[in-house]
Amino acid sequence: MPRVPRLTGAACAAAAALALLTASPATAAAPPLSDPRILVHFDLAAGQMPENSAVEPNGSLDVTLLAAHQVARIARNGAVAVLATLPPEPNPNTPLLGFAAATGIARAHDGTIYVAYATGTALTGIYRLGCDGSLEQIARLPPEGLPNGLALDERAGVLYSADSVLGVVRRIPLRGGEPTVWASGTALQPAGFIGANGIKVHEGAVWVSNTDLGVLLRIPVRPDGTAGAIETRAEGLTGIDDFTFTGRNEDTVLAALNGPNQVAYVRPDGSHTIALTAEDGLTSPTSVAVHGRTVFVTSAAFAPPPDPNVLTARLDR
Numbered sequence: 001m002p003r004v005p006r007l008t009g010a011a012c013a014a015a016a017a018l019a020l021l022t023a024s025p026a027t028a029a030a031p032p033l034s035d036p037r038i039l040v041h042f043d044l045a046a047g048q049m050p051e052n053s054a055v056e057p058n059g060s061l062d063v064t065l066l067a068a069h070q071v072a073r074i075a076r077n078g079a080v081a082v083l084a085t086l087p088p089e090p091n092p093n094t095p096l097l098g099f100a101a102a103t104g105i106a107r108a109h110d111g112t113i114y115v116a117y118a119t120g121t122a123l124t125g126i127y128r129l130g131c132d133g134s135l136e137q138i139a140r141l142p143p144e145g146l147p148n149g150l151a152l153d154e155r156a157g158v159l160y161s162a163d164s165v166l167g168v169v170r171r172i173p174l175r176g177g178e179p180t181v182w183a184s185g186t187a188l189q190p191a192g193f194i195g196a197n198g199i200k201v202h203e204g205a206v207w208v209s210n211t212d213l214g215v216l217l218r219i220p221v222r223p224d225g226t227a228g229a230i231e232t233r234a235e236g237l238t239g240i241d242d243f244t245f246t247g248r249n250e251d252t253v254l255a256a257l258n259g260p261n262q263v264a265y266v267r268p269d270g271s272h273t274i275a276l277t278a279e280d281g282l283t284s285p286t287s288v289a290v291h292g293r294t295v296f297v298t299s300a301a302f303a304p305p306p307d308p309n310v311l312t313a314r315l316d317r
Contacts, residue, residue: 028279029313032246032265033254033295036280036313040078047099048072049308050298052149052242054107055291061310062113063298064102071102071115071129074310084129086117093120095146095165096194104150104199106159114138114159116147126150126159126172126179139172139179149199149242151206156225160206162188162196169196169208169219169227182206183219183227198242198255198287207233209240209255216240216253216266234270242287246315256285256297263288263297276313283307290315 029036042048047067054062061074062083069086092100097118104116113129117137124147126139139159141147146165153160159172160182167189171182183206188196191212198209206219206227214237220228233251239259243266246252253266254275261278263285276282276297284302288295293315301308 028277030273030275032316033275033313034316036276036311038281039310039312040074040080042308044301044306044308049300050310051103051286051300052105053287053289053296053298054105055289059291059294061289061296062105062107064105064115066101066300067099069100069102069117071113084135086127087123089119089121089123094118095120095144103148104161106150106152108152108154114150114152116150116161118146126161141179142166148197151199151201153201160199160201162199162208164194164197165190167195169206183230185230187217187230200244202245209243211240214238214240234266234272237264237272244288244290246290254288254295256288258284258286261285281309281311283309
């Protein structure tokens, strides 16, 4: 999540409308991705900046809308339904942003959705959205921090939250109990702006991106649940935001590179190539999700063109 410009009324709305009319067809996808297309455009003037994503079993996509502080579901045909709006904060003091922001999202197998919310106040924390539409804060997090990426380990009954300002990973029990700092260190800290950002649980480890350092990190989970030594698995990923794995038992990654407007294909040895670019419709990509052979990329339009959107592409395995 890079620096977000302040939203301005009519001019912003007009620019967003122009972007919808003039968007060019996608042309630049490279292996292992093909056939990119924009599934849905959002309204930048309304703060609908898709930030993070989680896939439903039927192939629809749940997203957080950053500045609108909402959770929305996008059907496979592009239809959008708002599932919840997080509690309003009349006096937000969110670090780096200034406005209340819905950031990370994770989905449990029973359909429960967990969302990170940053406000700079007591409302900062993790919220649970039930299948019945109920919404409750299950953990408070430090208001001086910026909870960003969110990952769920259902077997252990915990969530992991990456704090981009304080440069730590927190562990949050699903059934109550105080959040604790699970991992810390220089590799997670910001180097001027945003540190730990995207986060995933994968094959016995917690993987984290550091945006300022342009690295992808792996932190083993020890048998007692504590964090092992932080390992650097890939470097040179300029502007890396959130990411996903291409398969359950694979260490290959698709990573959103925010500033460069790219999606990188990262191999297990750390080498990477560019699979999608701005020519395909990316506008400050923030997260990647995979469902079968379908890839979803959210773009929040932090920088021009003013076209927040969700793009889909085919994963050629």
